[in-house]
Amino acid sequence: MTSAVTTKTPITVAKGDGIGPEIMAATLHVMQEAGASLDIETIEIGESVYDKGHSGGILPESWDSLLRTKVFLKAPITTPQGGGFKSLNVTVRKTLGLYANIRPCVAYAPFVKTKHPGMDVVIVRENEEDTYAGIEHRQTDDVYQCLKLITRPGTEKIVRYAFEYARANNRKKVTCFSKDNIMKMTDGLFHKVFDEVGQEYPDLEKEFWIVDIGAAKLADTPEVFDVVVMPNLYGDILSDVTAQIAGSVGLAGSSNIGAKAAMFEAIHGSAPRRAGQNLANPSGLLLAGVMLLVYVGQIEAAERMHNAWLKTLEDGIHTYDIFKEGFSKQKVGTKEFAQAIAARVGQVPQHLKVVRYSPTPINPEKLGFRPNPPQKKETIGVDVFLHHRGQSPDELGAALQKVQGELKLDMLSNRGVKVWPKGIPETYCVDNWRCRFLAEPFKSPLRHQQIIDLLKRVTDAGFEFIKIENLCTFDGEINFSLGQGQ
Ligand code: NAD
Numbered sequence: 038m039t040s041a042v043t044t045k046t047p048i049t050v051a052k053g054d055g056i057g058p059e060i061m062a063a064t065l066h067v068m069q070e071a072g073a074s075l076d077i078e079t080i081e082i083g084e085s086v087y088d089k090g091h092s093g094g095i096l097p098e099s100w101d102s103l104l105r106t107k108v109f110l111k112a113p114i115t116t117p118q119g120g121g122f123k124s125l126n127v128t129v130r131k132t133l134g135l136y137a138n139i140r141p142c143v144a145y146a147p148f149v150k151t152k153h154p155g156m157d158v159v160i161v162r163e164n165e166e167d168t169y170a171g172i173e174h175r176q177t178d179d180v181y182q183c184l185k186l187i188t189r190p191g192t193e194k195i196v197r198y199a200f201e202y203a204r205a206n207n208r209k210k211v212t213c214f215s216k217d218n219i220m221k222m223t224d225g226l227f228h229k230v231f232d233e234v235g236q237e238y239p240d241l242e243k244e245f246w247i248v249d250i251g252a253a254k255l256a257d258t259p260e261v262f263d264v265v266v267m268p269n270l271y272g273d274i275l276s277d278v279t280a281q282i283a284g285s286v287g288l289a290g291s292s293n294i295g296a297k298a299a300m301f302e303a304i305h306g307s308a309p310r311r312a313g314q315n316l317a318n319p320s321g322l323l324l325a326g327v328m329l330l331v332y333v334g335q336i337e338a339a340e341r342m343h344n345a346w347l348k349t350l351e352d353g354i355h356t357y358d359i360f361k362e363g364f365s366k367q368k369v370g371t372k373e374f375a376q377a378i379a380a381r382v383g384q385v386p387q388h389l390k391v392v393r394y395s396p397t398p399i400n401p402e403k404l405g406f407r408p409n410p411p412q413k414k415e416t417i418g419v420d421v422f423l424h425h426r427g428q429s430p431d432e433l434g435a436a437l438q439k440v441q442g443e444l445k446l447d448m449l450s451n452r453g454v455k456v457w458p459k460g461i462p463e464t465y466c467v468d469n470w471r472c473r474f475l476a477e478p479f480k481s482p483l484r485h486q487q488i489i490d491l492l493k494r495v496t497d498a499g500f501e502f503i504k505i506e507n508l509c510t511f512d513g514e515i516n517f518s519l520g521q522g523q
Contacts, residue, residue, distance in 0.1 A: 053112030055307025056317035063319035063375035070379035071342035083114030094125035107298035135293035162272025193406035199266035290324030315370035418475035418508035455520035
């Protein structure tokens, strides 16, 4: 064992469920042999904790450790099925403010089979917002809703992280994916902020793809991508796709970075069917361990660990999932794979690129966002959502015009499609109607009392409103979407 660091870095470790304990033992063994200097606190998470009645999958006292060390190496857990349980991952990410999820997806051809030799893509996924804000409601018999939240500070933080990551890691290009041709406000903001922040990085190439064609291109020619930044949901899906086409989801590690804390994990789950058989590939967690060492500044140990792992792959010592008959040299279990890596500490790969980490990793505290100056906001209308059945759009429109008062009923839409005035009979309508009332004359400011009075008239007329959304201008500019077909 080589030891270059004298002060031990306190970290919190959780062994998780399924294959978790085996891959964690393998990872910690290699980290130690590579000379990592860590003071490890172990906490219990996952199935056993859920079984004790803690719906979050983590004991209250475990938070003390996490808040003390602020560095978490976490093995996968088995997520219980059914309602009443909260996702541990989402809880930890949100509580510790881990806004950036970094997932490097690298091909190791010809040593690990892949259709894309040469690919080396880093997915930078926003980690706290989007539909993962978890705000869902059933509104009517027919309709369930999940709110997609994209914020300017959240987007600025993740986009700036992507550019800083690219710079610190000698990357050349940052690509942004979003769906702003459809979601012009939320995904439009993501694109806009990418363009704005990108101007601060003239040394880096920038490009934008609409996520559908971007995803197709990423799956087809991943070698043309470098760093790719995207909102939460697209990033969750596409990072698995990208890791899998690089060779295997079992090979990818990830970091979850916040301003003051970080969590490191494999991207795969607890693979319960492989548990307890000394079969699992520990590489994902092992590379997460490398990322942890870089994060805490133990660069040399990180390089020793990463290069020994690459050399082991090159030497054809493979776990079952990447073993190729006639090509791999030895099929090994989890433990033996870790031993083989430990035995190669100090060696570097002969064919694959030797890994060198930047001695000045990104300081997340230098990242962030510029406060947005408040703009002049005026309410100029309201969308009233009704739970309603039994009337055609024309009948409903006529009934609501009778209660519009000093406002003007502008349109009805159903599932976002304008159905009144001048809808077409072919549009299928569910029991949830958006009824748009605007101030008269258009764009004149409304008092909130006028909206309350409108709601009273609507309710008195026998309608059930589910919710309202105020329609606002910011510095005179309209900031709401029109109905499709409007
Ligand atoms: P999974 O990633 O656990 O496993 C899918 C398959 O991939 C396995 O059957 C196995 O064949 C293979 N595999 C995965 N990791 C491997 C490894 N390290 N070595 C060798 N083969 C490997 O996905 P799943 O079966 O959908 O999920 C199992 C459980 O894990 C579920 O309860 C799920 O909710 C949970 N999960 C947890 C996390 C996490 O804690 N971060 C992430 C994803 C899934």
